[in-house]
Amino acid sequence: xxxxxxxxxxxxxxxxxxxxxxxxxxxxxxxxxxxxxxxxxxxxxxxxxxxxxxxxxxxxxxxxxxxxxxxxxxxxxxxxxxxxxxxxxxxxxxxxxxxxxxxxxxxxxxxxxxxxxxxxxxxxxxxxxxxxxxxxxxxxxxxxxxxxxxxxxxxxxxxxxxxxxxxxxxxxxxxxxxxxxxxxxxxxxxxxxxxxxxxxxxxxxxxxxxxxxxxxxxxxxxxxxxxxxxxxxxxxxxxxxxx
Amino acid sequence: xxxxxxxxxxxxxxxxxxxxxxxxxxxxxxxxxxxxxxxxxxxxxxxxxxxxxxxxxxxxxxxxxxxxxxxxxxxxxxxxxxxxxxxxxxxxxxxxxxxxxxxxxxxxxxxxxxxxxxxxxxxxxxxxxxxxxxxxxxxxxxxxxxxxxxxxxxxxxxxxxxxxxxxxxxxxxxxxxxxxxxxxxxxxxxxxxxxxxxxxxxxxxxxxxxxxxxxxxxxxxxxxxxxxx
Ligand SMILES: Nc1ncnc2c1ncn2[C@@H]1O[C@H](COP(=O)(O)OP(=O)(O)OP(=O)(O)O)[C@@H](O)[C@H]1O
Ligand SMILES: [Mg+2]
Numbered sequence: 001x002x003x004x005x006x007x008x009x010x011x012x013x014x015x016x017x018x019x020x021x022x023x024x025x026x027x028x029x030x031x032x033x034x035x036x037x038x039x040x041x042x043x044x045x046x047x048x049x050x051x052x053x054x055x056x057x058x059x060x061x062x063x064x065x066x067x068x069x070x071x072x073x074x075x076x077x078x079x080x081x082x083x084x085x086x087x088x089x090x091x092x093x094x095x096x097x098x099x100x101x102x103x104x105x106x107x108x109x110x111x112x113x114x115x116x117x118x119x120x121x122x123x124x125x126x127x128x129x130x131x132x133x134x135x136x137x138x139x140x141x142x143x144x145x146x147x148x149x150x151x152x153x154x155x156x157x158x159x160x161x162x163x164x165x166x167x168x169x170x171x172x173x174x175x176x177x178x179x180x181x182x183x184x185x186x187x188x189x190x191x192x193x194x195x196x197x198x199x200x201x202x203x204x205x206x207x208x209x210x211x212x213x214x215x216x217x218x219x220x221x222x223x224x225x226x227x228x229x230x231x232x233x234x235x236x237x238x239x240x241x242x243x
Numbered sequence: 244x245x246x247x248x249x250x251x252x253x254x255x256x257x258x259x260x261x262x263x264x265x266x267x268x269x270x271x272x273x274x275x276x277x278x279x280x281x282x283x284x285x286x287x288x289x290x291x292x293x294x295x296x297x298x299x300x301x302x303x304x305x306x307x308x309x310x311x312x313x314x315x316x317x318x319x320x321x322x323x324x325x326x327x328x329x330x331x332x333x334x335x336x337x338x339x340x341x342x343x344x345x346x347x348x349x350x351x352x353x354x355x356x357x358x359x360x361x362x363x364x365x366x367x368x369x370x371x372x373x374x375x376x377x378x379x380x381x382x383x384x385x386x387x388x389x390x391x392x393x394x395x396x397x398x399x400x401x402x403x404x405x406x407x408x409x410x411x412x413x414x415x416x417x418x419x420x421x422x423x424x425x426x427x428x429x430x431x432x433x434x435x436x437x438x439x440x441x442x443x444x445x446x447x448x449x450x451x452x453x454x455x456x457x458x459x460x461x462x463x464x465x466x467x468x469x470x471x472x
Pocket of ligand 1: 020042047
């Protein structure tokens with residue numbers, strides 16, 4: 001754990017008059033796995049989406065490797081360093097699995113195709129879906145699609161990976177296979193920010209857990225402090241409802 | 244039946260010429276309608292308010308007025324606005340009238356194609372754009388590589404309907420003296436003193452054209468469905 005990759009300073013976000021984030025300060029250090037939990041509508045997705053500039057900030061700033069997001073003219077570079085995995089996978093249905101994975105590295109970052117191919121195959125092997133490389137996403141189960149989506153994001157060789165409820169849209173029997181891939185990724189030293197409702201998984205992988213409610217960070221600490229022996233009554237109620 | 248064949252045989256070259264003009268006008272309308280309709284759809288969705296307003300007003304106006312009125316407005320309006328299309332006659336056809344009629348039809352179908360393209364693009368899940376952006380793709384690349392290929396699948400059936408509508412609507416330009424099929428039918432009725440037969444013949448020709456077009460379109464649709472899931 002050393003210097004911060006992402007620092008969020010006084011981040012506020014409003015939609016019209018509705019204030020969604022009310023002053024968030026958060027640092028993500030290299031190699032750290034940070035899990036964000038909180039009730040529905042508390043602003044978890046919004047924080048993630050601000051981190052790769054998918055939402056603009058109302059106030060405050062975010063720094064990626066010390067660079068202010070407000071001063072960036074284009075976000076393409078940032079987004080190549082900060083991968084994102086979505087609740088609904090969002091694979092491109094008109095491309096095969098391999099095309100989904102290879103498109104951005106080859107076309108956006110202009111890497112040699114052969115190199116990207118090698119890397120894609122390795123990643124597919126890592127998520128256990130090498131034999132699916134030539135099929136279309138519609139032929140895959142939700143769990144398989146999400147594993148491909150993770151491989152797609154990883155193929156950009158990101159420094160940080162953001163996960164927004166990656167298992168929430170999955171049938172229960174498929175949750176495990178996706179969490180397994182994420183656990184391996186965490187063990188390999190990837191910097192990760194994960195929004196999830198899987199508390200057991202959170203306790204297992206997190207270096208730090210953030211509890212957010214109504215746009216503010218109510219508590220942060222180790223999984224033990226937040227998930228296992230929480231002091232804050234709001235968190236206790238929240239966790240009780242989860243079980 | 245025999246009188247149908249008689250008329251067909253006697254006025255074969257008139258009918259052929261009419262069919263040709265109908266086809267030419269329809270193709271012009273479809274090609275330019277697709278170009279301008281797509282541009283108009285992008286305008287309707289763009290971030291610059293005046294462009295959006297223009298597209299909104301344009302589409303509302305064109306869809307809210309009869310095509311017949313639009314054809315006359317262009318035919319009489321262009322010269323008033325100082326735009327004169329030289330009256331070149333090629334093989335008995337007044338090119339200036341064909342140009343004027345085609346402009347009116349393009350203006351008309353642009354509005355409809357705009358709506359088709361816009362609906363097709365907006366039917367694509369927001370997550371597709373987000374996933375593409377999150378991979379560092381530029382807005383243009385997102386549109387061309389991710390959104391449009393998927394939108395095409397939704398657009399093609401509606402676009403096919405529009406093609407067929409255009410072919411039928413082209414009969415309306417007969418009112419400004421373009422010798423397309425409908426006009427030809429009236430001409431033949433006048434000179435042959437047969438009121439029904441020419442109409443039956445052009446009806447069959449229109450049907451033949453639209454039928455072939457719809458066959459081609461459903462083949463394209465089938466192919467799209469196979470390659471794109
Ligand atoms: N584009 C938008 N326009 C207006 N309000 C929005 C928009 N996006 C999000 N919100 C609101 O912002 C609040 C926070 O949304 P956010 O998606 O960040 O919550 P969340 O913590 O991720 O919730 P969930 O667990 O349901 O995913 C919600 O009340 C939501 O209704
Ligand atoms: Mg959310």
